[in-house]
Amino acid sequence: MSRLVMKFGGTSVADLERIRRVARLVAAEVATGKQVAVVVSAMSGKTNELVAWTDGAGRAAAGLPESDDEYDAIVASGEQVTAGLLAMTLRNMGHKARSFLGWQVPILTDEAHGRARIEDIPPQNLEACFEAGEIAVIAGFQGVTSNQRITTLGRGGSDTSAVAIAAAVKGACDIYTDVDGVYTTDPRIESKAKRLAKISYEEMLEMASLGAKVLQTRSVEMAMAHRVPVRVLSSFVEPGEAPGQGTIVCDEEEIMEKRIVSGVAYSRDEAKITLLGLPDHPGVSSQIFGRLADANVNVDMIVQSRARSADTANMEFTVGKRDATRAVEIVRAAQAEIGFEDVAVDEDVSKVSVIGVGMRSHAGVAQSMFQALAEKNINIQVISTSEIKISVLIDAAYTELAVRALHAVYGLDQL
Amino acid sequence: MSRLVMKFGGTSVADLERIRRVARLVAAEVATGKQVAVVVSAMSGKTNELVAWTDGAGRAAAGLPESDDEYDAIVASGEQVTAGLLAMTLRNMGHKARSFLGWQVPILTDEAHGRARIEDIPPQNLEACFEAGEIAVIAGFQGVTSNQRITTLGRGGSDTSAVAIAAAVKGACDIYTDVDGVYTTDPRIESKAKRLAKISYEEMLEMASLGAKVLQTRSVEMAMAHRVPVRVLSSFVEPGEAPGQGTIVCDEEEIMEKRIVSGVAYSRDEAKITLLGLPDHPGVSSQIFGRLADANVNVDMIVQSRARSADTANMEFTVGKRDATRAVEIVRAAQAEIGFEDVAVDEDVSKVSVIGVGMRSHAGVAQSMFQALAEKNINIQVISTSEIKISVLIDAAYTELAVRALHAVYGLDQL
The missing domain is CATH 3.40.1160.10 (Acetylglutamate kinase-like)
Incomplete structure (x- = not known):
């Protein structure tokens, strides 16, 4: 039965x-x-x-x-x-x-x-x-x-x-x-x-x-x-x-007709934390994220880039909005030890993502995404990807515009 | 400890x-x-x-x-x-x-x-x-x-x-x-x-x-x-x-100074049911109260008295107010079998009781109670007693008067 x-x-x-x-x-x-x-x-x-x-x-x-x-x-x-x-x-x-x-x-x-x-x-x-x-x-x-x-x-x-x-x-x-x-x-x-x-x-x-x-x-x-x-x-x-x-x-x-992209998701519960002038040597990331993990702060997207001065780097990462203040406090408490120059928080961001198992076998999905956003003059701040999703962090004001543009570009309007 | x-x-x-x-x-x-x-x-x-x-x-x-x-x-x-x-x-x-x-x-x-x-x-x-x-x-x-x-x-x-x-x-x-x-x-x-x-x-x-x-x-x-x-x-x-x-x-x-009466209690949750013209032969009570017990109706005070016509009796008993309607239905359903003439309900009654372990060794407690109530012109409808309490059923309108009279007569005011 x-x-x-x-x-x-x-x-x-x-x-x-x-x-x-x-x-x-x-x-x-x-x-x-x-x-x-x-x-x-x-x-x-x-x-x-x-x-x-x-x-x-x-x-x-x-x-x-x-x-x-x-x-x-x-x-x-x-x-x-x-x-x-x-x-x-x-x-x-x-x-x-x-x-x-x-x-x-x-x-x-x-x-x-x-x-x-x-x-x-x-x-x-x-x-x-x-x-x-x-x-x-x-x-x-x-x-x-x-x-x-x-x-x-x-x-x-x-x-x-x-x-x-x-x-x-x-x-x-x-x-x-x-x-x-x-x-x-x-x-x-x-x-x-x-x-x-x-x-x-x-x-x-x-x-x-x-x-x-x-x-x-x-x-x-x-x-x-x-x-x-x-x-x-x-x-x-x-x-x-x-x-x-x-x-x-x-x-x-069990899904017969595969789509490249199945859905567009978004989250406004994001805060971006930027560390400026980090010493560019091994172990810095683990110092930072080890502390955050110990405090149960969940870090999502992470990007590191070389700063203008050749021997330092900048790092950006996102956390849930409710963890933002705590994350900054934790990082600041270790400023001397880690040795960065400054820290900034931006809560005015949102994350927009396209999801689809079809990405595994189709090239160009990311490219379509970036192009669609560019056409709407939406600046991408951080990118993160997995095998079946691409997420971008953007200015929160553009959330709806980005969602609609991406929904259209992957043909989801005509499903 | x-x-x-x-x-x-x-x-x-x-x-x-x-x-x-x-x-x-x-x-x-x-x-x-x-x-x-x-x-x-x-x-x-x-x-x-x-x-x-x-x-x-x-x-x-x-x-x-x-x-x-x-x-x-x-x-x-x-x-x-x-x-x-x-x-x-x-x-x-x-x-x-x-x-x-x-x-x-x-x-x-x-x-x-x-x-x-x-x-x-x-x-x-x-x-x-x-x-x-x-x-x-x-x-x-x-x-x-x-x-x-x-x-x-x-x-x-x-x-x-x-x-x-x-x-x-x-x-x-x-x-x-x-x-x-x-x-x-x-x-x-x-x-x-x-x-x-x-x-x-x-x-x-x-x-x-x-x-x-x-x-x-x-x-x-x-x-x-x-x-x-x-x-x-x-x-x-x-x-x-x-x-x-x-x-x-x-x-x-463990109580050193024994009182004859320790307290006066009352309950307004009473209904009196009267069966008139019951055949006066053995087994009638068990017929009535057996049926009520089967239906989980709790019967409290019971009094039986000879009716004017020599070969019939009247019976009065009390139940909780919420059981009154049900009790009457149960009794009425068996009217032919039990053979009584009529049934009446009075919900306008209350029960007043005096309680005290001293009653066991002191005579005259009941007499004081009846006399105190008589002095206030309160009619006693039903009486029931146990080793350490006497309860009377009276017209509900006299409840407070009865309680105060009894409280005074046993000296509880001066405790």
């Missing part, structure tokens, strides 16, 4: 009416004879309310760690409520259903509270539930340590819960959200954006990392590692209406 | 400021060298919010049982949040603390969801917590079945959690509430009501059963069975202020 894990995010379960809508979508899948597990987030707004309480309890003020075991015990209650309400609603509709909290599944994680990683999901309890003809309604975002303490997986962790559970019970995974699939770019910026029928794991991973908020990066990594077939689709359908086809995230081999 | 379980109800933890006040009270006990466990309720209002959601999920409409496993999973989240917030606040103040949910202690219960009974509390986890120098902050009102499902103990169950935990770890139990002890009667009715320094388990049990809302009946039963010393005191003290002496609930033997 085929198994399906359906995941519903916070906006899909925001109130009781929406929970009933979710119950109908679940019932429709059960009616096709599938064994169904449902993973739910907290009702939207609830997690923020709980987090605000933890702040009010003096957590931040006391210098308590960003996330700790008590924080997790508190915020995990949000998903607990949704899981109970959905199980109850399904019973009310005449189905057999029961809720599972992270510790009841169990979803075993490491002890990194607030950003725990799933280590194992023994499938026996869920399989017993399926055998009993019950729908398993599982609280997302949470797990339990071997020491029986509640953990959370971090924001967006319910996607990861769903994919990990699908991997554990060898089922497919449908991620229901407030959009009807993955688009070639953000439709709020380019109205000609098209829904993709299929996208490869690798492309989805880049899209997620680069700011497309449809799926959480770790969930895509996990889907790719365990080859879980994932579908993204909308929960916002009227009673009796089917949810549409959505976007299937799958192996590259 | 002496151990103390401190319990704080919903109004004592209603917001973050009050949780800080609770944390200070806990810290003061820790400073005296005690090993401390704290039991908390949901922030006041939270349980009602959660229950309203379960109603919205169609639980009542679908004829789902009054309480079920999903209901319990949902409402138990309220105490979970408080426990985490208090543990966090204590840490913030520099103490070692951690939260325990019902399943983490574990508080093992039977499977009667919504009104589960505690079966066992293995003390090892709490003792390990004490050994580690940590304050154990425990979510009240909840437990877990041997099948790993969350249960709740029913309204007021946090008192029972606290006493049961005190019994398990062989400690004393302080119940913090919004009043500073147990009073001779409700001070809102009789301003001369006095706080009792001590009260016996038996008296407290009658007081709790008879409508004094300070302690939950089951918690008193449990304290009596395990001889847990319980103290009732107020959490509403200013920073730096001590919480006062409260009222100690203890063995009768």
